[in-house]
Amino acid sequence: MQAEDSPFTPGAGVMPEVMAGREAIVTAMTAQTRRALKGRAARSLVLHGLRGTGKTSILLEAREQAEALGSAVSWIEAVPDKPFLQQLVAQLRKILISLDAVEKARRFVRAAGGALASLIRSVNVQFPGGSVGVEFEPVPGVADSGDLETDLPDLIEAVGLAAKHASTAVVLIVDELQFVGDTHLNALIVSMHRIAQRRLPVVLIGAGLPNVLRQLGESRSYSERLFMAESIGPLSREATDTVFRDTLALEDVTIEAGALDALWAETEGYPHFIQEWGNGCWAVATGSPIRKRDVDKAAPRVRSALDRGFFQMRLDRCTPQEMDYMRALASLGPGEHGPGAVAKAYGMSSSSQLNSTRQHLIEKGMIYAPSYGKLAFTVPRFEDFLGRYTG
Numbered sequence: 001m002q003a004e005d006s007p008f009t010p011g012a013g014v015m016p017e018v019m020a021g022r023e024a025i026v027t028a029m030t031a032q033t034r035r036a037l038k039g040r041a042a043r044s045l046v047l048h049g050l051r052g053t054g055k056t057s058i059l060l061e062a063r064e065q066a067e068a069l070g071s072a073v074s075w076i077e078a079v080p081d082k083p084f085l086q087q088l089v090a091q092l093r094k095i096l097i098s099l100d101a102v103e104k105a106r107r108f109v110r111a112a113g114g115a116l117a118s119l120i121r122s123v124n125v126q127f128p129g130g131s132v133g134v135e136f137e138p139v140p141g142v143a144d145s146g147d148l149e150t151d152l153p154d155l156i157e158a159v160g161l162a163a164k165h166a167s168t169a170v171v172l173i174v175d176e177l178q179f180v181g182d183t184h185l186n187a188l189i190v191s192m193h194r195i196a197q198r199r200l201p202v203v204l205i206g207a208g209l210p211n212v213l214r215q216l217g218e219s220r221s222y223s224e225r226l227f228m229a230e231s232i233g234p235l236s237r238e239a240t241d242t243v244f245r246d247t248l249a250l251e252d253v254t255i256e257a258g259a260l261d262a263l264w265a266e267t268e269g270y271p272h273f274i275q276e277w278g279n280g281c282w283a284v285a286t287g288s289p290i291r292k293r294d295v296d297k298a299a300p301r302v303r304s305a306l307d308r309g310f311f312q313m314r315l316d317r318c319t320p321q322e323m324d325y326m327r328a329l330a331s332l333g334p335g336e337h338g339p340g341a342v343a344k345a346y347g348m349s350s351s352s353q354l355n356s357t358r359q360h361l362i363e364k365g366m367i368y369a370p371s372y373g374k375l376a377f378t379v380p381r382f383e384d385f386l387g388r389y390t391g
Contacts, residue, residue, distance in 0.1 A: 001285055007250040008278035010305070013056040013175075016275060018246040021239030022058055025230050029062045029205055032228075033069055036169035036201040044192050044204035046177065048212050049232035051379045052310065054271035055207040058232065059173050062205050066171040072098055072163060073171045078179040080317075080364070085148070085184050088172075089125055092116060092159055095170055097135070105166035112158035114139030119151045152187040153194040160200030169201035177208030178215060178365060186219045193226055207232075209378050211368040234269030234380075243274055248282075248290065258292035266295070266302075270380050272310060277302050311385040317364055325357045326366065329375060330383035336374035 007017050019026075029045055036042040047055050059075075066073045074091035078084050093116060100109045113136030119125070122144040138144065143154035163170045174180065180188065188204070195202045204227075206212075216223040235243065241260050248255055259281070267273035280298035281290050315323065328345035329337060339351035339358060348354055358375070361367045370376050377383060 001251075001253075001282055001287065003283060005251055006279050006282040007247045008275045008282060010272070010275040010279045010309075012272075012309075013060075014275075015057055015060045016054075016243070016247070016271065017250055018243050019054075019057065019061065020242040020246070021235040022054070022061075025058055025232070026061050026065065028228065028230070029058075030065045030069070032203050033062075033066045033071055033169060033171055036171075036203050037069060037071065039164070039199070039201065041196065041199050042169075042201070042203050043196075043228050044226065045206070045228045045230060046212060046216065047205075047207040047230050047232050048210050050210065050270075051314075052270045052272035053232045053234060055232050056175055057271065059175055059205065059207050062171070063173055066169075066173075069169075071169045071171045074173065076172070076174045078174060078176040080179050083125075083184075084180045085123070085125055085152075085187075088184075088188075089116060089120060091172070092155065093135075095159065096162065099162050099166045099168070102166040102168075105162050108158070108162040108165045110136070111139065111142075112155070112162045113137075115143040115155045115158040118142055118144040119155050122146045122151055123148055148183060148187040149190050153191040156191040156202060157194050157198060157200065160195055160198065160202040163201050169203065172202065172204045174204065174206040175208075176365075177206040178212045179208075182215070182219065185215060189216065189220045189223055189226065193220070193222065196226060209365050209368055210370060211362065214369070235271060235274070236269060237264055240264055240267060240269045240274060243271075244278060247278060248288075253282075253285075253288040253290065255290040256292065259290050259295050262292050262295040266299075268380070273306070273380075276306055276310070280305070307385060307389075311379065311382060312389070312391070314366065314379060315389075315391070318361075318366065321357055322361055322364075322366070325354060325361060326377075326382075327386055329367065329377070330386040332383075334381075334383055336370050336376045338373055339375060342375060 009016050032042040049055055063073050072095045076087045076091055096109050096113050099105050117136040118138040121138055143151040145151055192204050213229055244255055263277055267277055280302035281294045284297045285294040329342050331345050332341055343351040343354055365378055367375050368378050
């Protein structure tokens with residue numbers, strides 16, 4: 001069948017044509033946005049899970065829902081090599097410019113713009129060209145202390161007041177929340193606590209790796225009450241079959257039960273794997289229905305695509321010592337393993353000798369601690385990949 005007709009979307013962070021098994025999460029997110037729009041107290045949400053579980057797709061759906069309701073929405077993908085505050089301030093500026101069109105909110109928008117300009121100056125936020133915030137004059141005494149945990153709450157509170165008087169809500173969506181950094185994460189949590197206390201219409205919807213909950217808890221003890229936490233895992237067998245069937249049905253193609261059995265074994269319900277395998281089967285099939293032989297035929301190309309585009313790309317920032325540590329962890333097999341067992345597999349007598357390496361891998365989002373004294377990969381089936389990787 002023709003590649004351009006494939007209804008599957010295997011790219012990173014691309015909305016699938018069909019979502020299944022996530023209805024409750026999307027409904028919960030939309031409900032909080034509706035509450036904010038009605039001036040009621042709304043809770044922010046944090047999605048957490050392994051790579052490939054479709055967290056970004058859920059965020060994309062949340063953005064569409066929030067925009068459809070008339071909210072002002074910002075989207076930030078946190079990255080290790082770009083200051084989060086720089087991204088956040090740029091997004092808040094865009095929101096304020098959009099709210100400035102509402103006459104009854106204009107005075108509050110200008111006040112929020114002054115807070116934005118003050119914060120940029122007080123904590124020395126740098127932008128290429130230095131143009132962000134020039135529309136506004138700093139307001140003395142607001143967001144100008146130089147302490148981010150004081151100044152950012154001042155700014156976001158002012159943005160919330162502007163949104164309230166514009167009869168709308170602000171939805172801040174942050175993907176890869178684990179890369180925000182402790183200083184900025186602390187300030188963001190304090191800001192959302194201020195928002196909750198003032199019942200202002202600002203909602204944060206974030207997504208990150210499993211360790212993000214630990215980061216939130218270590219930042220502020222009240223985080224677990226401030227945020228609704230949703231664990232995002234693989235889809236059920238029923239939802240997985242639904243995605244394959246309904247996606248193929250968009251092109252009037254069906255799929256046999258044997259093919260679904262084989263695809264379940266290969267994907268285990270991980271949404272990214274589902275899209276890759278669906279796309280691979282589409283590429284080799286000659287017509288409807290999709291059969292098990294199509295799954296078998298597609299296997300070499302799909303596994304190669306996953307190795308190159310999903311697994312290997314995550315190794316770019318890893319040092320040789322970090323690679324050796326991950327190979328040692330992989331040699332212990334799937335699941336959770338203690339640092340001592342990893343050290344032994346690495347060839348060290350004590351895990352303390354590898355503390356720095358282990359911490360760097362956690363910071364890079366390669367491994368995490370699923371429970372006290374245990375380690376695991378953040379990428380499903382990564383140990384299998386490392387077992388065959390020769391780079």
